[in-house]
């Protein structure tokens with residue numbers, strides 16, 4: 143631009159002279175002018191690209207711990223709006239305690255499988271419940287919307303947002319002094335970690351820290367119960383798995399992020415006096431379940447006549463799971479909330495030692511996956527097209543079996559539903575929710 147100005151200033155004002163010197167001078171002038179134009183448009187173009195990226199990336203103030211590796215809808219939801227008097231009223235109404243000795247609970251992952259059941263159970267007994275979920279598309283978000291619709295009918299409002307959005311979390315604690323947080327939001331699934339490792343770090347590590355940060359600064363601090371996983375036992379082969387067993391050999395990134403969560407929980411308990419209870423769930427199943435889990439997609443594929451891949455361990459070893467019915471898990475969650483002591487800190491300062499617990503929540507009776515398929519065949523009245531495959535080394539373990547003595551003693555946890563009974567309830571729900579062809583029949587039940 144400076145150069146251009148110099149030459150323009152030097153253009154002779156007499157038209158005749160311009161004519162005389164035309165060819166070499168004008169040619170050079172035109173060239174200089176084009177260069178200036180090119181520079182101008184390039185700057186404008188780069189500026190627009192920069193603006194586009196700044197707008198599509200979550201702002202650092204509202205999501206100080208987030209990584210830009212979530213699913214598309216995670217990013218979309220970060221841009222979603224919240225706040226305003228109507229929104230605050232909905233938050234307050236949903237969180238209102240309606241029973242003597244009730245608690246007010248922020249349930250993260252409330253549109254998820256376990257989150258929906260826990261939220262409904264809390265609401266039923268008169269507790270205040272507010273949900274939070276980013277409705278990501280790890281599996282069909284329509285299923286999450288259907289669960290949301292059901293919860294809304296029972297008076298539970300689910301705020302659409304991300305646990306990495308610390309401004310949103312702070313706002314929620316400004317509006318409601320939650321006594322408890324039931325933290326179930328996470329990137330679940332073992333195999334998907336090989337496709338999208340960033341989503342596990344984003345939700346299970348960064349998101350957990352974001353939540354603990356806000357909880358530690360809240361006044362009063364809530365007590366926190368959160369979902370770890372049986373997958374932390376990893377390559378441990380001493381069965382049944384007890385809370386005292388080693389958990390330093392995770393077999394998947396999912397397991398590693400849950401294990402990291404347990405260590406992070408220890409830190410926040412130690413430094414800030416947060417009361418934290420971690421629950422190691424063992425293969426939860428039931429109505430409104432997760433479509434990425436074997437019992438769910440086996441059902442779909444048996445009905446469609448598609449092959450069912452069944453994994454075998456080395457030397458045709460049985461692969462078995464300690465399948466746990468969702469209502470039993472809910473009882474364990476409620477038992478944990480009810481026995482959780484208060485956090486001891488306030489406004490980010492610890493005042494004394496606080497409770498730190500970890501429990502297995504399983505069924506204590508592992509069932510071979512082949513038996514699971516046989517039960518489904520009987521319930522669906524259709525033979526499965528079984529394909530036996532060697533278990534790939536992509537994060538799955540061969541066997542899970544929970545020792546639940548600690549949860550029995552401390553929480554009064556006692557699972558009562560066997561796999562046959564639980565699957566019967568799941569299949570009944572599945573058939574009423576989906577058509578036999580596997581396509582969605584009803585969106586709001």
Ligand SMILES: NC(=O)c1ccc[n+]([C@@H]2O[C@H](COP(=O)([O-])OP(=O)(O)OC[C@H]3O[C@@H](n4cnc5c(N)ncnc54)[C@H](O)[C@@H]3O)[C@@H](O)[C@H]2O)c1
Pocket residue numbers: 250251252253254255256257274275276277278286303304305306325326327328329330331344345349369370371372422423424425426427432
């Ligand atoms: N279902 C099981 O068998 C099982 C076993 C062990 C542990 N768990 C753990 O239990 C919890 C609940 O599992 P589930 O089976 O209900 O899974 P789910 O995927 O159905 O529910 C998780 C919910 O969290 C939401 N979510 C994910 N990341 C989020 C984020 N960053 N911000 C806000 N919301 C977010 C999702 O949209 C989803 O609705 C998870 O922590 C999971 O790791 C489940």
